[in-house]
Each structure stands twice: as structure tokens, then as C-alpha cells.
Amino acid sequence: MTSLIHVPMALSTQGSTLLTVAQSIIDASAPMGIESKAVLSDNRGVSLRSAELHFVDYTRTCPREWFNRRELAVDVAAGFAGLRRPYYGHAYDPAVEAVQGVGGDVVLLYAGHYVAATLPAWSAVRKDSTIVLYCHNPLSRSYGRRELSRLLSAADVVAFCADHLRVDVEERLKGRLPAEFMTVHNGVDPLFTPAIAPTAPNEPFTVVFAGLTTPHKGTHLVLEAVELAARRAQRPIRAQIIGSHSYGHAESISTEYEASLRTYADRMTAPVEFLPFLSKPELSEHLRAASVACLPSQWAEGLPLIALESMACGLPVITSDSVGMIEAVGEAGFVVPGGNPEGMAEAIVILAESEAERTAARDRSLMRSRRFSWANVATAFASLGRDISARG
Incomplete structure (x- = not known):
């Protein structure tokens, strides 16, 4: 059985887009026999259904929802010098520690809070898993080209929910891609179906x-x-x-x-x-x-x-x-x-x-x-685990 480990944004709130996406993929995975696991903050009141949950205290390394300008400036300087960012580079350390003993074929890192800065740490402890950076928004412009290339090289796959996000990063890297890039469009929950009869002409x-x-x-x-x-x-x-x-x-x-x-x-x-x-x-x-x-x-x-x-x-x-x-x-x-x-x-x-x-x-x-299906998304990510197993 293929298993996916979902790692949404560190300090996500219930109802946020990335948690909604994670839940949608989990719901679509179950009927196909794809096992789902997830790492969530233990102090945000968040949860996901039908998944094995692992709760961590992100406030150990990220005491506020965002680091301040001074801390970000220190991060940018460190990244420019080829060093690990001292703030955002460690923001996901509790999650990295939590999943070391958790089995999983694919680790989905939902891009947010500069999770790209933590990719080398993930690749160091998940050598038998496919590491996927899953991007739903433009990657931070605080990453210079060299730092971005170095960080993304620690991922096996960089997945984008839209072509324009992928093209933006490809252009920033001047076409020299350090990992496999792919577009996996978002899906639509089966709950969203058309009305039997559209609004009548005499109604507001x-x-x-x-x-x-x-x-x-x-x-x-x-x-x-x-x-x-x-x-x-x-x-x-x-x-x-x-x-x-x-x-x-x-x-x-x-x-x-x-x-x-x-x-x-x-x-x-x-x-x-x-x-x-x-x-x-x-x-x-x-x-x-x-x-x-x-x-x-x-x-x-x-x-x-x-x-x-x-x-x-x-x-x-x-x-x-x-x-x-x-x-x-x-x-x-x-x-x-x-x-x-x-x-x-x-x-x-x-x-x-x-x-x-x-x-x-x-x-x-x-x-x-009809082009957009969460089942297609789940299948695409599950296949990455099978692909890397085949390569090994």
C-alpha cells in the first residue's frame, strides 16, 4: 500500500486553503487504498479526517506566526552566503523529528512559511521517501537564484498547483532545474454539483x-x-x-x-x-x-x-x-x-x-x-512513491 505523509503549513488554521487541499487529497486517497498520514500543530485546534495524525509543537522553533523583519533579514543574509537560514530554516524541525520513525512513500511539504528552506533537513532523514515540495503560491522572492537552486536540489520533485507558478520558478532558475518539476492542478470536491434547475428569469x-x-x-x-x-x-x-x-x-x-x-x-x-x-x-x-x-x-x-x-x-x-x-x-x-x-x-x-x-x-x-479531480491529484502523488521505488 502506498502512503502519503502530508505536512501542511506549520501554523495553518482550520479552514485554510492548504488544510482544505490536504483533506481533499486524503478523502480521494482512501477509496484507492492510498494510506494517509499528516503532521499538524498541536496548539492551533486543527485536525484532518481519515489520516494517521502526528501532532508537534511548532512554537519551539517558530514562536510567532511570522518572523519579524530583522529575523528575515538575517535569514536572507545566511541564505545568500550559502548557509542554512537560522530562523525559517529550522521552523519545521519538530515535524522533521516527528516523522523520522514514521513509514511513508511520499512526503508532501505544502509550501508556506518558507518550507523550502528546510528541504535539506527533510532529505537527510527521509532517504527512502520521495520528497515533494508542493507549491500553491509563488515561492518567496527572498530566495536568490543560487540559494533557490541549492534548496530545491534537496527535493525529488517540485509540484505546482498551476502552470504559471512552475513557469515563474523555471524562469528564476533560468531553465536549470535542480529537481523534477511537474504541475498537478487542484481538484474539485464531489459535493460541488450543478443545480437541477438554474435560477428562473423572474427571480433576483x-x-x-x-x-x-x-x-x-x-x-x-x-x-x-x-x-x-x-x-x-x-x-x-x-x-x-x-x-x-x-x-x-x-x-x-x-x-x-x-x-x-x-x-x-x-x-x-x-x-x-x-x-x-x-x-x-x-x-x-x-x-x-x-x-x-x-x-x-x-x-x-x-x-x-x-x-x-x-x-x-x-x-x-x-x-x-x-x-x-x-x-x-x-x-x-x-x-x-x-x-x-x-x-x-x-x-x-x-x-x-x-x-x-x-x-x-x-x-x-x-x-x-470536469478537468479538475482530487482523485487525479492523489494518483499523481502516489505514483511518485512507486516510481522512486522502481528506480531503487
Whole structure:
């Protein structure tokens, strides 16, 4: 039986993207007879189902969620000199120690908190396992080319959830790859399925946003676009904002930005509903009941799960031209440069008033979403263990 050891970001919180990805791969692995193990922080209230869990105290080596600027500067200087980074280079030491006696064919190191800086330590204690650096965001620019090449050479495979992330690192290394590079696109949970009957033409047209309610996700742009569309469309338009400034289910307003969203919503003519982060079953129900997803991210996403999940529910997806969003939606989405509210409003009105446009967009979304499967992800990683065994 092939076994995968999942090592999510050291100080992950329940509901965060990387823990969601880990759980999705674990769920897909079980029916295929792939054994799952995981290393988690013992003081963050996190857990994963259907896996053998090993809890460690990351605060021994990483007392805060992030090291400060002075500590990062020391790290960068050490890395430039060819030395192990004294802070982030040791952040995962508790996990390295914990897995020394744990059997596993493949170790999946979810890139975050500079886990790449710890690759030499992992390769030293897991000589019989395939070491995979699993990247969901751009690798830190604090790594110079020589340091990045040296660190990645300690991995057997560097896996990226999106092609644009892989290409970025290849360009930084000027094509001289120190390990095997591969793209393993994210999947879609089977819970996300289309509604039996799409929203009727006489019902309010619901524009849904789901994710972190932060400036870099462009939540304010959604509200601006909905207000513009509501003034122009013949059909009632409403907005539904699902999420919070941090992962979890808290409903309290705790940032100035979130307060500003509600202040703006109070002045809108279009109705707005705010909901906290939802469980997967709840989120899938809300997506099926919506009319269109609006996701104007303002940063270089990896391969955003919410875009894939929205398409799997048959929703047309309006996005910014964030490189990760473009890779996720492909030809199926409505891409608006910069997530400009005027452009998004135009797309909303077209979809709200044309049944033919809605049907065509729904069909494109469903067809696109079928490319993404967590079973394929689990199979791809499990095969790496078999491949390295065959080489040995």
C-alpha cells in the first residue's frame, strides 16, 4: 500500500486553503487504498479526517506566526552566503523529528512559511521517501537564484498547483532545474454539483463572492460592480458575500476594511447579504442557488479552489486578469482586466438579461470543471512513491 505523509503549513488554521487541499487529497486517497498520514500543530485546534495524525509543537522553533523583519533579514543574509537560514530554516524541525520513525512513500511539504528552506533537513532523514515540495503560491522572492537552486536540489520533485507558478520558478532558475518539476492542478470536491434547475428569469439575480474579505481579494470591487449593474439591469440584482478576514466561522466585524464593506452596502440600492465562512456542504448549496460568481482577485492566485467549485456548480464566473484566475477559468470565464467594476457590471447585466448567454456560460463552466479531480491529484502523488521505488 502506498502512503502519503502530508505536512501542511506549520501554523495553518482550520479552514485554510492548504488544510482544505490536504483533506481533499486524503478523502480521494482512501477509496484507492492510498494510506494517509499528516503532521499538524498541536496548539492551533486543527485536525484532518481519515489520516494517521502526528501532532508537534511548532512554537519551539517558530514562536510567532511570522518572523519579524530583522529575523528575515538575517535569514536572507545566511541564505545568500550559502548557509542554512537560522530562523525559517529550522521552523519545521519538530515535524522533521516527528516523522523520522514514521513509514511513508511520499512526503508532501505544502509550501508556506518558507518550507523550502528546510528541504535539506527533510532529505537527510527521509532517504527512502520521495520528497515533494508542493507549491500553491509563488515561492518567496527572498530566495536568490543560487540559494533557490541549492534548496530545491534537496527535493525529488517540485509540484505546482498551476502552470504559471512552475513557469515563474523555471524562469528564476533560468531553465536549470535542480529537481523534477511537474504541475498537478487542484481538484474539485464531489459535493460541488450543478443545480437541477438554474435560477428562473423572474427571480433576483444573485452575484456571489466567497473567500477572504480583504482588499487583495477585491471584495469591494464586487459591491461596486453589483451596484452599477443593479442600476442598469431590468432584473433585480443582489449580492451575497461569503467569508471573513481570516479563515473560520467568526461573524464579528474585526477589520476596518470589513466595516467599510458594510458601510458601503448600507448605501447601495441593491440588497447585500453577508455570511461567514461556510462548511463545504453549506457553500455548495449557496453556490447552486446563486446566478454568477464574481471573483476579482488583485494578486497572483495559485489555482483558486472557489473558481473551480463555482464552475462545478454550473455558475458563470467573472474574474480579474489575475494569472491564477485566468488559468483556472480558461475560456469558460469572463475575464475583466484589473477586476474593473464597470467591466464586471457589464458582464453581470449581459448574463442577467440573456438566457442564451447564461446557458452558454453554464455549459462552458461545467465542461471546464470536469478537468479538475482530487482523485487525479492523489494518483499523481502516489505514483511518485512507486516510481522512486522502481528506480531503487
